[in-house]
Amino acid sequence: MLQCLMHTRFEFPQQTAFYKGKVRDVYTIKNNYLVSIATDRISAFDVVLPRGIPYKGQVLNLIAKRFLELTKDIVPNWLIESPHPNVSIGLKCQPFKIEMVVRAYLVGHLARWYKAGHRTICGATLPEGLKEFDALPHPIITPTTKADQGHDMDISPSEIIHQKLATPEQYEQLEQYSLKLFQRGQEYARQRNLILADTKYEFGLFDGKIYLIDEVHTPDSSRYFYADSYEEALKNNESPKQLSKEFVRQWLIENNFMGQEGQRVPEMTDTKVEEISNRYIELYENVMGEKFLKTDYTNIEKDIETAVLQSLEKLN
Ligand SMILES: Nc1ncnc2c1ncn2[C@@H]1O[C@H](COP(=O)(O)OP(=O)(O)OP(=O)(O)O)[C@@H](O)[C@H]1O
Ligand SMILES: [Mg+2]
Structure with missing residues (x-):
């Protein structure tokens, strides 16, 4: 039996709201704090897949x-404490309605855009002659809208300001933070023999100050390559092995699912679910440079509740 944490429905003291994201169950406490529980739900193409992936929540939350923790000297962030491997507690910020996507390689959406003949994206210019998976001359920022419903869309900085999603000063600061964070992520990845190809950051305001929120440099929000096999793969005109959710997307595409109307998610057998779970654990061990310790699922909801209650008491 494959055990998963799929849904939670807690009633914490002084809870003022509950939000069910695609992956996280987010509880608001006293309008100021968030208890964010990373479940084992998995989404692709903005659709939550019918089966969960054991240990995925823990992988995401711990990364x-x-x-x-490793980037709080660059920008203050929302996290106060993680009292359980699936849980983070921190400041509830007012999110900017944009995602700051930073890209250093021609891969994914950017590769498809480039192949279609485009040489500019979100105000950034791309040189001629790039091949899929090539490094860009320098990292670029390609922000997207953070859609309440449907798919996120590319947006240019001038449009962000025109739509008042951020002031010019705030946007300038978000760009600076994003590039510095990305550089830190790349340095860290290099030490692990990985390449951080791209990622996205979210920011929010608390007491008028900008905070980094949400998840950072996880396999759901980032793409990594294995540095060793990257060069080799490019030489042989192959796709480099990626550490990201991309392999799930690939499998879905091969089975005719891209999140569009009328398309059906292919059957997720136990074998498939286990394979994806193992891939997430492999990813954890590579990114973190340490062995993954599986959390006990026997009483996981109770364990989470106890840990959160203890933690909230300290906050009061
Ligand atoms: N500190 C924070 N303050 C406010 N909101 C936050 C904070 N950290 C994360 N969030 C928001 O909480 C939600 C986390 O849920 P989850 O990761 O499941 O969402 P998602 O699948 O990325 O997006 P969606 O919200 O569209 O389902 C996101 O909407 C994220 O923007
Ligand atoms: Mg998210």
Whole structure:
């Protein structure tokens, strides 16, 4: 039996709101704090897949925690404490309605855009002659809208300001933070023999100050390559092995699912679910440079509740 944490429905003291994201169950406490529970739900093409992936929540939460700690000298972030491997507690910020996507390689959406003949994206210019998976001359920022519903869309900085999604000063600061964070992420990845190809950051305001929120440098928000096999793959005109959710997307595409109307998610057998779970664990061990310790699922909801209650008591 494959165990998963799919849904939670807690009633914490002084809870003022509950939000069910695609992956996280987010509880608001006293309008100021968030209890964010990373479940084992998995989304692709903005659709939550019918089956969960054992340990995925834990993988995401622990990687995000590590990078929030490793980058707090660059920008303050929302995290106060992680009282359980699936849980983070921190400041509830007013999110900017944009995602700051930073890209250093021609891969994914950018590769498709480039192949279609485009040489500019979100105000950034791309040189001629790039091949898929090539490094860009320098990292570029390609922000997207953070859609309440449907798919996120590319947006240019001038449009962000025109639509008042951020002031010019705020946007300038978000760009600076994003590039510095990305540089830190790349340095860290290099030490692990990985390449951070791209990622996205979210920011929010608390007391008028900008904070980094959400998850950072996780396989759901980033793409990594294995540095060793990257060069080799390019020489042989092959796709470099990626550490990201991309392999799930690839599998879905091969089975005719891209999140569009009328398309059906292919059957997720136990074998498939286990394969994806193992891939997430492999990813954890490569990114973190340490063995993954599986959390016990026997009483996981109770364990989470106890840990959160203890933590909230300290906050009061
Ligand atoms: N500190 C924070 N303050 C406010 N909102 C936050 C904070 N950290 C994360 N969030 C928001 O909480 C949600 C986390 O849920 P989850 O990761 O499941 O969402 P998602 O699948 O990325 O997007 P969606 O919200 O569209 O489902 C996101 O909407 C994210 O923007
Ligand atoms: Mg998210």
